[in-house]
Each structure stands twice: as C-alpha cells, then as structure tokens.
Amino acid sequence: MQGKPVVPLTLAGVAALVLVAITLVSVWSLAHPQRDPVGNALAAMGARLDGVRSWYAQGPVEASPDWQAMRLNVPGGDAARGRLAMVEYGCGACHVIPGVASARGTVGPSLDGLARRAYIAGVLTNAPGDLTRWLMNPPLFSPETAMPNLGVTEADAADMAAYLYTLGPDA
Amino acid sequence: MNGPSTLDTYGSQTSFSSAGTGADATLVLTTAMSVAAAVIFLLVMGAVWLAWRRDRPGSVWWIWGGGVILPVIALGTLVVASTFTLAAIGRVDDGAPVIEVTGHQYWWDIVHDPEGRALRDANEIVLPLNIPVTLSLKTEDVIHSFWVPSIAGKMDMVPGRINRMTVTATEAGRFRGQCAEFCGLSHPLMAFEVVVLPQAEYDAYLEDLRSEARDADTAQLARGRDVFLNEGCIACHAIRGVAEGARLGPDLSRIGARATLGAGMWRMNVGNLAGWIADVQDMKPGAQMPSYNHLSGPDLRAVAHYLASLK
Ligand SMILES: [Cu+2]
Numbered sequence: 001m002q003g004k005p006v007v008p009l010t011l012a013g014v015a016a017l018v019l020v021a022i023t024l025v026s027v028w029s030l031a032h033p034q035r036d037p038v039g040n041a042l043a044a045m046g047a048r049l050d051g052v053r054s055w056y057a058q059g060p061v062e063a064s065p066d067w068q069a070m071r072l073n074v075p076g077g078d079a080a081r082g083r084l085a086m087v088e089y090g091c092g093a094c095h096v097i098p099g100v101a102s103a104r105g106t107v108g109p110s111l112d113g114l115a116r117r118a119y120i121a122g123v124l125t126n127a128p129g130d131l132t133r134w135l136m137n138p139p140l141f142s143p144e145t146a147m148p149n150l151g152v153t154e155a156d157a158a159d160m161a162a163y164l165y166t167l168g169p170d171a
Numbered sequence: 172m173n174g175p176s177t178l179d180t181y182g183s184q185t186s187f188s189s190a191g192t193g194a195d196a197t198l199v200l201t202t203a204m205s206v207a208a209a210v211i212f213l214l215v216m217g218a219v220w221l222a223w224r225r226d227r228p229g230s231v232w233w234i235w236g237g238g239v240i241l242p243v244i245a246l247g248t249l250v251v252a253s254t255f256t257l258a259a260i261g262r263v264d265d266g267a268p269v270i271e272v273t274g275h276q277y278w279w280d281i282v283h284d285p286e287g288r289a290l291r292d293a294n295e296i297v298l299p300l301n302i303p304v305t306l307s308l309k310t311e312d313v314i315h316s317f318w319v320p321s322i323a324g325k326m327d328m329v330p331g332r333i334n335r336m337t338v339t340a341t342e343a344g345r346f347r348g349q350c351a352e353f354c355g356l357s358h359p360l361m362a363f364e365v366v367v368l369p370q371a372e373y374d375a376y377l378e379d380l381r382s383e384a385r386d387a388d389t390a391q392l393a394r395g396r397d398v399f400l401n402e403g404c405i406a407c408h409a410i411r412g413v414a415e416g417a418r419l420g421p422d423l424s425r426i427g428a429r430a431t432l433g434a435g436m437w438r439m440n441v442g443n444l445a446g447w448i449a450d451v452q453d454m455k456p457g458a459q460m461p462s463y464n465h466l467s468g469p470d471l472r473a474v475a476h477y478l479a480s481l482k
Pocket of ligand 1: 274314315316350351352355358
C-alpha cells in the first residue's frame, strides 16, 4: 500500500535543520552573553582538564604523599629520646646500632637499615605497631628467642621504634 | 628502670670536686701549684718583655735571682707542700675498720671486715659517711692502681704487697673510680663505683651482705638459677645460699642491686646481662670469663633475669 510520504528525511533536510539550530543558538547566545550554555559547558570542561593537566605537570612523585615516611611513622614516638633509651636498656650489648653510644654487640643482628627489612625477628611484619610490641616483650612472639623481656614501657618502646626507623629508609 | 632520666645516677669521676679527705688535700695542692705556675709564667714573660725593651745588658743578679734563687724557693715550697699532701693521703689509721680491695684482670674483689665476718662483694665499694675507713689494697695478678678522684688519692696495687690508706668520705652519693695503671687489654674497661651511705644505711648494707641472696620465686627465675648451677657458672662465681666458695670471679649475691655491670662499665639491666653472658669477650676483650653462647635462647633469658633479680 502506498501512502503519501510525510516530510522526507533526506540528508539535505537534516543539514538544513542543524544549520537552523546552530544559527538560532548562536543568535540567542549573542543576545544573552551571560547565559551561554555551550560556552559555560566548554569552560567547565576546560577547567577540569586544566586540573588534570597540572596534576600531570607536577609529576607523580612530588604530588603524591610520602608513603614510605607514612608507613614508618610511629605515633607518639620521639627518635631523640629513643636513642638515649637504647643506651639505658642495654640494647648495644647485643646489637650494632648506628648512632647509639657503644652499641657494637654481635650477639644479635645489626639494626642498621632496619627500616628496609620486611620482617622483625622473622615473626612479625616490620610495621610501627609490631616493632613497638616486639620491643616490649620479644618472647611473647618468639618463644625460643634469646632476646629477653627488658621491661620496656610502651612510651619507651615507641621512642625506640621511632629511632630505629631512622636507620636506613633512604639508603 | 625509668628511661633516660636515670643517667644522672651514674657516679661522677672528677678530682675538681672533693668528697673525701684525701681528695681535699690533692685539690688544695693542685690549686696552689696551678696558681704558682701562672704567677711564675707571668713573671718570666714580664722579664722577657723588659729584656726586649732595653738595649744594654742588665745586671748579672737577674740571672742569680731568676735562675737560681727563685727556682730553689719555688721548688722547695712545692716539695714541702707535696710531702705534707702525700703524708695526708697515705695516712693509715690503725683503729679504722678495714675494707680489703683486690684488683683482678679486670674487676675488683671487695671484702668488708676481712679479719672478722669477711663479707664479700664486688665492683661497688660501699663506704660509711664521715667515718675513717682503711682500704687494704692488693692484687691477684698484675699491677693495678686504685683511684677514686673525688674521694682519695691514687694508690698502686702491687703483687706480693698490701698497700693501705685511710680515707674518709665526707659527702653521701655515688662516685666513680678507675684502674689507673695499665694492666692489660681491657684496662680501660676496669672501673668501679663508690657508694657513700649514712651510718644506718651502711649498717643495713653490711647486714644484707650476711644474709642469703634473694630467692628465685618464679618459674623463670628458678630456671635461671638452675642454669647458673648446671652450666658451670659456680666454678668461678658465688651466690650466697645457692653456691658458695668460688672466688675466681665476682660475687654475684647482689649483682642486680649494683648500678653497673662489667666493673663500672655498663648499666645493670637484663639486656646488658644477657649480652654480657652471651658474648663477654666482645664486651670485655681478654676477660677471664668465656662467652656463654652455647645456652639456648630461653636459658640465656632465664639466667639474665635471675641475676637481675638478685638485689
Ligand atoms: Cu687495671
């Protein structure tokens, strides 16, 4: 069955409609410069792109947080006090500890570069909380260890952990 | 132990503040000699300046005066002063109680009242305040020298001799002494501490030396005592009430009460004790004690805790 064709959608027709629409929007935009939906949309998109571009321009190293420093941060730990506490508890009788007076013992491992180790005494992960708890009571985590419970207080342990994490994180 | 604040409990080792009669005499002589030397130096510099200013030779009496008469007077005065000082330092009071100190490589054996009860201790000499005490100084091996700069003058410990000096400590507190005669590899690690106590506390200390050492009252301390008994420690060390008689090494009956370990060298605590037992030869090269690095970890911990508990 053959009906009368409604307005035939030819290519020329579509082009004409687009041209008319562009013309109308342009005229409307020129008439109301403050209410420019296209321009505003483009400007907003440009600003977003600027943010991304400057983030890349700054570079990933400078702009991202220092994960290594954050990982080794001991809450409440004072490295300077920890260095003195290590002398008082006698850590140096068994360990080499750079920067601690007469700490050149060879009974246990050297603590130089401790910040780069993966495990503490092979039983705990090398993280601030674990290191603090290890210092407070080693035999609790490693029953056969030769390292005694030195009666270290939690505050002293945090100080000592803070000092130990200054040993070799960037070497 | 309370952390770093305990640092100030170490005894001081200085002859510039005196806490005993012998150190007093030495300090006076040191001051007098230093002042005299300064005056003479200034006089000589003045004479040089005068000689440089004048263009003609001076009187020959300058040479007689400055080169002969003045030195004779100065040296004569010093000889007299130091003779009196030496006499003061070396004075022996026969009525005073005696403490016998014997030098060993590299530690000090101490016997209070050697003629009577023979109360033994080591590396920490407790003296009564303001009471003359005669130190009877001996050596078991080579020459050592006994010196507590704040309390008394220096006196050698010579093999085959007993040197005696009477000292009076005039200030309560803790003072550091040092072996002052080279005696071997670990001579620089041969120190000790002197603790001056008021009479009542001193008597309590002597009473403490008569009684048995503290009991091992936990499972771990009992294990430590067994390690001490079974691993050969008792061949050299005595602990009253546990194993007595051995005298080759320091008496350990109250080792945990001493402030220092290894003859005045390290803070007394479990950490240093464990490190010391496991590796003496590293901490004090040439010491008679062997490194006990064959103990299992728990045994080492137990014996370190046991020794630290003996107070
Ligand atoms: Cu010596």
